[in-house]
Structures are given as structure tokens and as C-alpha cells.
Amino acid sequence: MKILSKEQVYEGDKLTAERQNIASTDLMERAGTQIFNWLHVRMQGAQVPIHVFCGIGNNGGDGLVIARHLVTHGYHVKTYIVNYSDKRSKDFLINYDRIKQRTKDWPVLLDEESEIPTIASEDIIVDAVFGIGLNRPAANWVKTLFQHFRKSKAFTLAVDIPSGLYTDKVPEDEHGVVWAGHTLSFQSPKLVFFLPDTAKYTTQWEVLDIGIDVQYLYQINTQANLIGKHEVLTWYKPREKFSHKGSFGHALIIGGSYGKIGAVNLASHSTLSCGAGLVTTYVPKCGYLPLQTAVPEVMVLTDDSEHYISNIEFNITPTVIGLGMGMGTHETSLKAFESFLNSNKTPLVIDADGINLLSKNNDLLDLLPKQTILTPHPKELERLIGSWNDDFDKLKKVSVLSKKHDIIIVIKGANTITVYHENYYVNSTGNPGLATAGTGDVLIGVITGLRAQGYDALIAAIFGVYLHGKSADLQVENYAYQSMLARHIIDGLGLAYLDLFKQPEEPEQEAQEQQQ
Template structure:
């Protein structure tokens, strides 16, 4: 997994690498910028691109990166225009060295300042944003913010180097949306930045690609952080392969408690996902109105008919179950509150809690103390707000996530882009799979099924959370390839769970 670090930590890693590799800061800039150039030329511009590439540079090291990229693009015959923004700051040493190299090639650098800031960008041209890097600690104002606004208005083909100009790594000040570059893609060095992963700021980043630039790996491991980015490589080692002489009893017995009149689809989705994710046995507890539907729709599942005809009312004997998932589509009736209370009194292993089960707990906070340790809650943003109250910004939201998980000794999977997993150890992990097409009814019910299935197979809660969010997102990514994002629905996700596991050669 990749640590998500603060700007001062990244600067320390740069300095340590320079001192101990050893490599000069100028050559480190050359190495990083060369990697950016290769990515731009090989994968982003396209073979048929014959327009102009406009490179906007600040006067610091991010601007120095821009000058290196400009020089290399020129050397392979690309049409480029270089602009340097002057607003009173001094040029960095490495910027000056690269400026000299650009001048030796007789390339013109257009100066943009408060008195002179004319430029034109064709809609098909590309822009490379190298104005301001990770050192930004305050909003960009005055003429520089006007330049950013004009760049955004001119072009949708913007490539930001390391971070979109105007955006802070830690998002530690009130953002000015019209003073931040709207990148189509961000090429970021070595680490994702926290602001890339949060709703308030992530849209400025576009897609991002992490480019390793050879920073000292051992020194990186020594950095302390509470935030990590999960990749495929982190998931594969924890997924268990099956032994030749196994049987269904080895993979547990899951209970899905879900559904009510008008919301039986949530029950079907969670139960199907539980089966698709490898549970040995799956039982669905359903209100009477859903009994025949489940029996006929999911022949692999066993079904227990609740005493309530339209809503769940009674707690069955839960002793025989390895794992329980509760919440999708259950409604918030008082009798359902009683069921949840009884479940928390009688089942002491981790439970997966979702949807209306979370809403019931939010309205009856005394139930929080009854939730078994290492249980997994799966709220969306609205449900999480009901649990913890409001927040000022997304940084505070993530702090609330972390502290809530610590206080209650549970895992909280906050669903959304880059779904974040708050752990009772105080760390937060961000998922790298998934796409906007998954913002569709029933998607969260599937996650409940996957989690409940994995718990029944004796994965730890942490392992189950990691695997489930990644498999869930990957299933959505595989479905997107076939159906696109707009037409993607929950059944498409379920129908790709097997392909997601096959992705890991299982």
C-alpha cells in the first residue's frame, strides 16, 4: 500500500534521496520530468496529435519540471509554447538552470505578469500545468488566479504536474474553486495526495497516475501517517486459495437479514453477492411477502420466513451462523429496532451493518455500545452524517471517520469515490478500484453481501474490508468496460464478481 503523506514529509524524502542516493536536486528534477514527458508522449497526446502544447510554469521547482518537459517535447518535434508566471517570487536554483537550457535551444519564454498576460489556446491544444506544486499553503489570488481561470475556460485538455495548481496537498485552507486548475489528468510523483481522494477537491484532479521517480524506499517506510492508498498488489496476498479436499462447511454459513415490502430487491442483491463471493452456505431471513420470491429467484440460498408479513420482526436462533449482514431495505419500524437490539444482545462475532440498520442506530445511539468489536459499518455519506454529525470540510469528515472507528472499536467503510475504510487502529485506507457508474441503486447492498461472505470464510474484519471494497470496485470496473457508466446497474456488478476474483487467478 502507498502511504499518503503531507507536503513537508514529501520534501524531507526528496532531501534525503538527494543526500543519500546521492543525486543532485537538478538531476532528480530531470529524472522526474523525463518520466512525465514519456507518459505524456507515449500515452496522453495520441499518435495523431499535431496541435500546440502550452506549458505554463511558475518560478519554483514545479515550474522547473515544466521547463524540462517543454525542452524534451521540443526535441522530438512537438509544437510548444512556454509561459512563465511572475508575481513577485524568486526563481528557484533548479528553475534557473533549466531556464538557461531552454534559452540555449532558442525557445521563447512568454512572460506573464500583472501587466502582460495575453495568450490564446485552441480547443484541441494541450495545456501542461506546472505553475505551482505541493508547497502551496494559501489560496492563489490576484492576476495568477485570473490566469488559472482563463486556462480553465480555454482548455479541457489540461495535464497537471504533481498536483493541479491552486490545490493544497492537505487541503488546509478554504478553497477558491475558480482559482484551481481543472485538470483532465494529473501526473503525480510517488504518492497520491489526500486532496485527490476527497469530494471537495478531487474533481480538480481528474484522473491521476502515480509515477515512481526513485525516491528512497527505506526512508519512505519510516514516515508516519494515518492514511494509505490500497492497490491490487495489497489485495492479492490476502485472498485465500482453496484446498483440493475442502467442503462447503469450510467456508462458513452466512445470514442475510434484509428486505421489506417494496424493498425486496436489496435482499436479493445482498444474498446473490454473498453466494458469489464464496460463502459455503447462505440463508436469507425475509418478511413473509418475500419468501416465494427468494425461493424462486435464488435456488442456492436457504430461506427463513420471518413472522412479520411485510417487515422483519423476529430474531431467529443465530448461534449456527458464522457471519451476519443486516440492514439493506429493512425499513425503520419500531419492531425492526427491537430485532436489531436483540441481535446485538445475542450475536457477539463481527456483524456487517448497513443502510436502515445504521439509521436505526443513529437514532438510538445507546446501541453503539452493543455493537460487537470489529464489526463493519458501511454507510454512505448521508448515513455517516447521521451517525457523527456535520463537518466543516472533507478533512474534518475523515478525522471523524477515524475517531469514530477508534472510539467504537469497529471498521467503518465510508462509501463513495475512493471508498475509505476507517479502522479501530486509527488508520484510514482508500480504495483504488471503482468508477462513477457504481453510483446506482443496490450497489451498496452488494458490498454487504461480499463482506458477510468473507467474514464467514474466516477472514479478519480488516482483511474482509480490504478485499470486499476492492472486489466490489473491480466488479464495477469490469462491468463498465461492457456497459459504460451511465447504463451500469447493480446486477451488472454482481455478474462480474466472478471475473473480479478471476483477476487474481482464483
């Protein structure tokens, strides 16, 4: 799914009005009606007080449409105009007149002198104060109103985006942002829903189709994309009847050190489970017996050193090399790593200590083959690019590094984002069960396994992150977040593949199963 920027949203609205020969107020009516329908289906006429807070721009106009339909359908509605400016949008004024024609209870005008409305915890708040065009912090009295929303503990539904939240930067003051329980985003999610600094402002989000021109949505190129089943299914490569293990590549996994052989064990196992035809693992001598015992399907080569990697030499021709997990940062290992990079021409996937070794000598980045994949966790990323001011600054710095060296960087997190040059691919799968030792080792194995099978580097990274997270989503039903282990993710990879072809259940059937 494409994640539109605010400029692209405005352009889409304009083109839709032109191509469908409708007024902008008609598009506003369509958007507000969709949110009303969402509420109406869930409330079924329940007489819970609904407080609709409208700004004086187009987001406020959406709120007035919602409030008018709620009033028309007999709901207990209180509508407020948050009068933060003397300017009003044309479409706001049109809908302000329309709601006054439908009810004797005209919207209450709120300004900094007004008494804050009473809101009970069992009430509902509809936040339609600021939209995506916000470019400056809210006034102090508006911040006080937003804090009142939060203190009330009432369910808060945000229209398009929580008010006070920007689409392209982190708010200066969290008290100036509405903390929504649910956000209904028009046509496209917002990038800020997925970033650690800003995701907290909406517990859940959902996209509503408001009929933006289909041709525009198809043709527009976006900087960010949300990756789900629909996207990755088009990349899946089915297997031919007469294929054999040589058809799916030979992956080499390099890593491990005394006490950390488990990392390469997990990476090797997941590389095979993801579909690589052959896997050879290169480890210090202390890893030979553990690997031959734990993963008998893997071939093993050993270093001359007993406890750590000291000299990377092998007599095979791998399709792809995944390295770094559990390798440590011993000075001898650093020299071996440097020597290896100077002579290597094979595609690479680098994780953990491989990234830490790159951070010790940034000149080594120049030796990486084009489209090498790096999979850092936050601390490893910080060692690589330095500290950042906020998530947007982080993405910018990662993009600069990616473009400079033509590499792919997987920023691991709750919503893992794969960065290639200036493009962001936001993953939609995964859960807190992945917050356990070894899951990163499994991820590099999955990506390496896909590269071995002939997937392009960028697709392997994005697809691998998706499968890894999907396995966790399926396995959490068996193990819960707390008891999930890295090995369970490996065991669930087959389920993740099968899920690609699983048809969604009919809504009625799904509802019946939930009731049972």
C-alpha cells in the first residue's frame, strides 16, 4: 500500500474533484460519511454522549459532516468549534451552515476564554480539530483541551490524523497532540503511524477508502510503502517440478565465537527453512560439533582458531554470504573481516558484529558489493550512522548512507523499515514476541535464504522481513509473547509461506467463529 505524503494527498483530492466532476464539498461529504458509517455500524444507535470537536479548516469540515449525520440518526451529539484562528476554509463554512439547518443545538464555539466541556470516561470523543496541513504547534489553550481529552479517559477517535501530529516531523510537545484510541485515515496511512517517536499517538489505525481517483493512486510514486500480503505475494517464486537443491543456491553463513555458536546455528537453520538449496557454515573450531549435531542438514567449515574467526578462507563458490552473527569484535576477527572484504565479490547480508566491525572502520563500507543488505538493531545502527535527533533525522541519515554506498539497510523495530536510497518499505507483520534473543539471527537467515534462491536484494530484504514477522504472528497463538523463542520463528516459516495463499475468511463466518 502506498503511503502518500500530505502534498500527494492534496494533489489527489484536487485531481479527484476534477476527474469525477464533483465539488470539494462533495469529497468532504464522502469522507465524513465514511467515518459516520464506521461509527454507526459499531454503535447501532447507542445513546452514549459523542463529543465532536471541529477545527475551522477542512478537517473541521469533516467533523461537521460526521456530527450532522450523527444528529440526523438520533445520536446524543455535542458539537464544538475549536476557534484557534480567524480564518475559515470555504468547505468548513458550507458544512457549518448545513449542520445549523439540521439541529437547534448549534455547535458551541470554544476559545481560550471558554470553559472546558465536561467529558465522562464512558463518552466518545471525535477529534477533527487539525488535519494533515498543520505546520506549527497548537496554542496553549488548545493544548490544555487536548490534555483534557486524555485525562477524561474517553475513547478518542481521530479523523485522518490525531490533531497536533505532523505528517513529516516529530511534535515538539507531546501535550500538544491528541492521543487517539483509533484513527481513521483517509485513503492512505501516514508514515508517522509507524515511527517509534510518533506511533504512540494512535493505539490503532484504519484506512478508509474515500474514492480518490484510481488512476492517480495507481500512477503516483511514493517515498514510503506499507508492505503486506498483497505486495509480497507478487514476488513469490513457485518451484518447478524438476528443480533440485542446486536450483536454489548455496548460502554460506560466517560467524560465531566461543559461547555464541547458537547465533550461527539459528541463522543456518533459518536459511535452510526459508528455502536455500544448500547451506555451509564457517565457524571457529569450537562450533563444529554443536552445528553438526544441532543442524545435520548444514555442512560445516572451520577456522584455524578454536574460539573466534581469525582467517576467512573457503574452497566453495557460494551464491550469497550471510555473516556477522555471534562473531565478536576481536582485533584478529576485524583483520580477517577486512581481508575478506578486500577480495570478496559475492553478494552479502551482514548482521550484528559484522555491522559493529564496519562501524570500527567506516572505510570498509566502500568495499561492500552493491546492494549489500545490513540488518542492524537500534544500537548497531547508532554505531554505524551516529546519534539522531528523531526518527525523521534517523531515516534521513540512513538514506544518505544507503545512497552513498548503494546498500540496503533494514532498520529493525516494531515496524521494521527497509531503506534503499530515499525509499522506505514499512513492514506490517510482527509482534512483541520477537523481542527475544536470537530472532535477529533468524532474520538474517531468512533474507540470506531468499537471496540464495535468486530473489533480488531489495525484494529479499523486504520479503524476508515480512515472512519473519508473519511467522511470529502465526506462532504467537501457540506460545504467547512471553514464551516465544527464536527457534519458534524458524518452525513457523512454512506456515508463513502457506499463509500467502490462504483466502481471507468471509466477515460473517469470522464473526460467528469469534462469538463461538
